[in-house]
Amino acid sequence: MNPSMKQIMVVGGGISGLCAAVDLARLGVAVVLVENTGSLGGHAAQLSCKATDRCVACGACMVAEKIRRATDDANIRVYLNAGIDKVDRQTRFEVTLKQDRQIQRIKVDAVLMASGFAPFDPANKPYGYGRFENVMTTLELDRMLRKSGTVKRPSDAQFPRNMAFIQCVGSRDATLGHLWCSKICCGAALRMARCIQSRQPGVEATFFYIDVQNFGKNFQTYYADTQQQVRMIRSIPADVIKTADDRLKLSYFDPDTQAYREAVFDMAILSIGLMPSESTRNLAAMLNIDWAGFGYARKETVALPDGVFAAGAALEPMSIAESVLSAGKAAGDIFHYLETASQNSMAK
Ligand SMILES: Cc1cc2nc3c(=O)[nH]c(=O)nc-3n(C[C@H](O)[C@H](O)[C@H](O)COP(=O)(O)OP(=O)(O)OC[C@H]3O[C@@H](n4cnc5c(N)ncnc54)[C@H](O)[C@@H]3O)c2cc1C
Ligand code: SF4
Ligand code: SF4
Incomplete structure (x- = not known):
């Protein structure tokens, strides 16, 4: 045989x-x-x-x-x-x-x-996922982009003016025992942010991160260019709170000023990791x-x-x-x- x-x-x-x-x-x-x-x-x-x-x-x-x-x-x-x-x-x-x-x-x-793999379920993280409609995962955002080509806030179907991307949700998290880096989510989120900016000019994107993983060919050039378009903050927000006017307030430690700060966004996108x-x-x-x-x-x-x-x-x-x-x-x-x-x- x-x-x-x-x-x-x-x-x-x-x-x-x-x-x-x-x-x-x-x-x-x-x-x-x-x-x-x-x-x-x-x-x-x-x-x-x-x-x-x-x-x-x-x-x-x-x-x-x-x-x-x-x-x-x-x-x-x-x-x-x-x-x-x-x-x-x-x-x-x-x-x-x-x-x-x-x-x-x-x-x-x-x-x-x-x-x-299984995508990480962020329901128990302090970011309001499942409670605040405008907090979404990267997978949900990707599906929205695939379906309609643009991004609108689920709560009122308005185009967002600014969006926060929170990295390492579920990965590199000692409190969960998840020490691994999911490898794909830095690249996926930055590409999504750039894609949205190209289709919806004027959208401001802010990227909260620990460090940025190399995501393949031409990474250095692409990343250098991305830093001109996306505001990079090397800090992971502590929590997300909904404001009275249906926006999202993030609090984080600002490494530049060494002080706690708050910033308000129309949407917050959680970069969920890959789980076994x-x-x-x-x-x-x-x-x-x-x-x-x-x-x-x-x-x-x-x-x-x-x-x-x-x-x-x-x-x-x-x-x-x-x-x-x-x-x-x-x-x-x-x-x-x-x-x-x-x-x-x-x-x-
Ligand atoms: C938000 C997000 C964004 C991403 N963006 C990118 C990107 O831009 N670029 C990139 O390269 N990668 C990206 N990835 C990673 C990409 O999704 C993975 O690399 C890819 O899906 C891995 O393929 P896989 O076939 O190994 O696993 P999967 O895609 O998970 O496929 C496994 C399949 O097996 C089926 N299955 C599971 N168990 C059983 C069973 N017991 N019996 C029968 N069927 C079963 C499942 O239903 C599924 O269809 C992203 C991932 C996420 C979560
Ligand atoms: S967001 Fe970046 S650093 Fe964090 S787990 Fe994903 S790829 Fe790794
Ligand atoms: S590889 Fe290029 S053409 Fe293919 S889906 Fe990604 S961006 Fe689009």
Whole structure:
């Protein structure tokens, strides 16, 4: 049996799962792609194009092409609204799949975990999220930009005149035990601020941060230019309070004057971080993998059982471009694993 006669399962239809599925299908491997929501693309499919007068390489448009290729490929069978109930391991994996109350058992030779991340829920942070309508997460802002192209205040549908971006919400937070940097949120928020300014001239953006992560190609030039357009304050606000005229007052320690200050904004945007997901934890348990390895706080590479692979933001915070690379590597490793398994079975 050669690798092209084998079947593998990819769990998660985000950019990582799609890329791995497309790469393996191209090599002739039959792929069962399982996605537990009703559509492919994962979080990347919710992001908007942030181009200003030029492309800013956010990567969001990569996903549409991968969805098209995966759905057109005869070697890829897609199961939407489907989840894994159980995995039994003999020589092959027997996966119990649940879709629309129907149960199926599918035998596969390898499993790829591409189950992604969970966005941080900021409800318990002191920023009024869930209580003040004009406090939104970056993911919600991205969806608004994708849907309507512009930003309006949810409370009164007016265009904002000034917006605050608060960084590191849920990441780099010792009080939560989340010591990791989510890596993508500095770039995502700055690109969003610049994109809004280009579509809604006159909007003032203020960026509250700890430090700014390098976010890829041309970072130095892009960042130098951004500092001319966005007011940068190296401080994380203590809290957000709603004013009598439905605006938002932020208090923060000003590093320049070494004093506490207050500033009032029309909207506050929380740069939520990438968290390890419950779904990945459950999947890891079914595959007999030590969950702690997928906790993002790990120091060493996760040890995976034979035939089990992982890619993308299930492993650690990563961008779309990094997820594509991670998926490509996983696809290569899986193909090599299938090839070796075929050679071993032929030698017997
Ligand atoms: C606000 C925000 C802005 C961002 N902006 C950018 C940006 O500008 N540029 C950039 O490069 N990156 C950005 N990112 C990061 C980007 O979203 C990730 O790099 C990318 O989504 C990772 O892809 P993934 O496939 O690994 O995971 P995900 O996108 O999380 O996809 C995982 C998929 O697996 C499915 N799934 C999970 N568990 C199961 C299961 N048990 N069974 C079946 N299916 C399952 C999920 O439903 C989902 O479809 C941003 C992230 C956020 C939160
Ligand atoms: S990479 Fe981002 S900014 Fe560039 S075209 Fe694609 S979606 Fe738009
Ligand atoms: S990428 Fe920026 S906002 Fe996100 S956790 Fe790292 S430093 Fe904070």
